[in-house]
Amino acid sequence: SYVLTQPPSVSVAPGKTATIPCGGNDIGSKSVHWYQQKPGQAPVLVIYHDRDRPSGIPERISGSNSGNTATLSITRVEAGDEADYYCQVWDTDSDHVVFGGGTKVTVL
Amino acid sequence: QLLLVESGGGLVKPGGSLRLSCEASGFTFGDYYMTWIRQRPGEGLDWLSSVRGSGTPTYYADSVRGRFTISRDNTKNSLYLQMNNLRVEDTAVYYCARVGIRFGYATPGNPFEVWGRGTTVIVSS
Numbered sequence: 448s449y450v451l452t453q454p455p456s457v458s459v460a461p462g463k464t465a466t467i468p469c470g471g472n473d474i475g476s477k478s479v480h481w482y483q484q485k486p487g488q489a490p491v492l493v494i495y496h497d498r499d500r501p502s503g504i505p506e507r508i509s510g511s512n513s514g515n516t517a518t519l520s521i522t523r524v525e526a527g528d529e530a531d532y533y534c535q536v537w538d539t540d541s542d543h544v545v546f547g548g549g550t551k552v553t554v555l
Numbered sequence: 556q557l558l559l560v561e562s563g564g565g566l567v568k569p570g571g572s573l574r575l576s577c578e579a580s581g582f583t584f585g586d587y588y589m590t591w592i593r594q595r596p597g598e599g600l601d602w603l604s605s606v607r608g609s610g611t612p613t614y615y616a617d618s619v620r621g622r623f624t625i626s627r628d629n630t631k632n633s634l635y636l637q638m639n640n641l642r643v644e645d646t647a648v649y650y651c652a653r654v655g656i657r658f659g660y661a662t663p664g665n666p667f668e669v670w671g672r673g674t675t676v677i678v679s680s
Contacts, residue, residue, distance in 0.1 A: 448617075480666040482600070489650055489673055490600065495666035496657065533600050537664030542614050544590070544602035544663070 449538040451547035458553045465521040467550045469534035472515060477536045479517040481510055484531045484549075493532075494519060521552070529554050557581040557669045559651050564674030571641050571678070577634040577651030577671055585609070585629035588654035588661050591636045593647040594673075601647070604636065605654065605663045614663060641678045648673040 452470040459465040469479065479497050482490035492501050494510035497517065507522045521528050534547040563575040577589070590605040604625040605614045613625050624637040634651050652667035 478664060482667070484600075489670040490667075491670070492666050492668050495655065495668070501668065531599075535600075535602075535667075537662075539664070542663070543616060544605065544614075546600045546602060549599040 448541055448543065449536070449545050451534055451536065451545055453532075453534060453547040453550045455548070456551045456553065458555055459521075459524045460555045461524055461526065463524055465524050465528070465552050467519040467521075467532050467534075467552065469517040469519070469547050470515055471517070471536065471545075474515055474517050474536065475513045477512075477538075479510065479512050480535045481519045482533045482535065484533065485529075490533065524552075524554055526554050528552060557653070559653065559669055559671035561649060561651050561671045561674035564649060564676045566677045566679065567641055568680055569641060569643055569678055572637070572639045573641065573676060575636040575638065575649055575651075575674060575676075577636075579632045579634070579653070582653070584627075584632040586661065587656065588663055588665070589627060589634045590652050590654055590663075590667060591623075591625060591634075591649060592652060592667070593645075593649045593676075595644070595647045603649075606634070607663075608661060638676070641676075643678050646676060646678050648675050 481494040483493045484490040497512040498510045531549045533549045558580045591603040606625045626635045650673045651671045653669040655665040655668040
């Protein structure tokens, strides 16, 4: 089955850039979606189809996808960006949704 | 206003059954794929099942295929998850979500753009 790999945690200082990788075999050929989840809340879609942003999501949040790694970037990090972030794809071989294990972003 | 509200969670003994519901409002329910996702305590997101707007086809994670059944009633704007033979490891918050439409096409690979707040299922003796 298809596997998405994310680092468990990423720490970043306020005002700096957080980069969250999501690794998968030839993930560049798939559409990747990203979700932000704050404690006690439901997840929120922040990036879809690799790099598109839903309305209301700040431009500081961006996505890219190539080769074996998709990346979520958050520039000018703020305390409010502290959350868990999950990548997700649809695996056409198995007709399954696959989530990465999630990355906890900590703002120092 | 787009809204999804889950219900039906609770405490159940191992081997028991529960039926979760998700009531939708603010959009044409039958146009969209819908999905169920769960999150065990302290863990990540775990996709369970998706269903097309018409009710078929359906898709299931291997971990729940044969035990869980997804269904929908478009006349009631409602999505369901029948859960049988529940196990302790099914303890989780269960979310329903709407799958987006892109360029006029609804596919199971589109993003989960609207989520409910979740309903909690506890399986314990």
